[in-house]
Amino acid sequence: MAAAPDHLFNLRNNFYLGAYQAAINNSDIPNLSPDDVVERDSIVYRSYIALGSYQLVINEIDSSAATPLQAVKLLALYLSSPDNKEMAISSLKEWLADPAIANNPTLRLIAGIVFMHQEDFNEALKHTNSGGTMELHALNVQIFIKMHRSDYAERQLRTMQQIDEDHTLTQLANAWLNLAVGGSKIQEAHLIFQDFSEKYPMTGMILNGKAVCCMHMGNFDEAETLLLEALNKDAKDPETLANLVVCSLHIGKSSSRYLSQLKLSYPDHILVKRASSAEDSFERAVQSVACRMKSLEFLLAVVERIVIVCLLI
Numbered sequence: 001m002a003a004a005p006d007h008l009f010n011l012r013n014n015f016y017l018g019a020y021q022a023a024i025n026n027s028d029i030p031n032l033s034p035d036d037v038v039e040r041d042s043i044v045y046r047s048y049i050a051l052g053s054y055q056l057v058i059n060e061i062d063s064s065a066a067t068p069l070q071a072v073k074l075l076a077l078y079l080s081s082p083d084n085k086e087m088a089i090s091s092l093k094e095w096l097a098d099p100a101i102a103n104n105p106t107l108r109l110i111a112g113i114v115f116m117h118q119e120d121f122n123e124a125l126k127h128t129n130s131g132g133t134m135e136l137h138a139l140n141v142q143i144f145i146k147m148h149r150s151d152y153a154e155r156q157l158r159t160m161q162q163i164d165e166d167h168t169l170t171q172l173a174n175a176w177l178n179l180a181v182g183g184s185k186i187q188e189a190h191l192i193f194q195d196f197s198e199k200y201p202m203t204g205m206i207l208n209g210k211a212v213c214c215m216h217m218g219n220f221d222e223a224e225t226l227l228l229e230a231l232n233k234d235a236k237d238p239e240t241l242a243n244l245v246v247c248s249l250h251i252g253k254s255s256s257r258y259l260s261q262l263k264l265s266y267p268d269h270i271l272v273k274r275a276s277s278a279e280d281s282f283e284r285a286v287q288s289v290a291c292r293m294k295s296l297e298f299l300l301a302v303v304e305r306i307v308i309v310c311l312l313i
Helices: 009-016 020-025 034-050 054-060 067-080 082-096 105-117 121-128 134-146 150-164 168-181 185-199 204-216 220-233 238-250 256-265 270-312
Strands: none
Touching (some): 009 020, 034 054, 067 082, 082 105, 105 121, 121 134, 168 185, 185 204, 204 220, 220 238, 238 270
């Protein structure tokens, strides 16, 4: 018996590879079941979130929407403003405590994404570690990489490979893990992104993946070319801006404009936080040196006065 056609395959694939506008533009798919309609709408709204259109998602999903859509709306609320984070997390925890909906895969996925943003990895894994969908497995790989536990990430990847070795998310997870491990694995990651670029339209995600591989291999000029192409596709993409900061520093070019853009649009980005921390540390060091110099100047003045007094005696 032939398997039922997967009407949402192309939509999912566009979303996974970062072709968010293509996912939105090609979402009018006929003959969908009610469950497929909910999944379709979830992916479309997540695509809008990826493009920064948080308010559109918040406005369009009302209280009568299905649980997966309500979960997506919570993600939009969480990302839309620092003022909304506490409320979104509180609502999320309340829903996760409700046995009737707590096991919904989309709700668990959104919980994992939110708590990963919070860097509360243990809480994220409480909701994602049991898996159930390829997206949940892929998110587990990301979480374990952020925890510097490539061994656990590799176990998740093996599970994905057993389910579907050729799945786009399996290939992406493989590339992420190869980048995290480094060394000879970088070339393998580059081959994965190269394969994507030959099979599918080029996206910012694919370009950034290839660029990061190039930087790991010391090919910073090629990386810059790829990143500038990605910037042409989306001038506000945080990963493109962050990677351009790093790449520019390595090739001796000014990175201040990219860093300024990142600070303005994504003040909570990890690179912004690290740069701010470094600036604060430098400022404290300068102040400390200044204080010591003043103390030294005072000490020299005292010594000078003592010498003069001794000479007069």
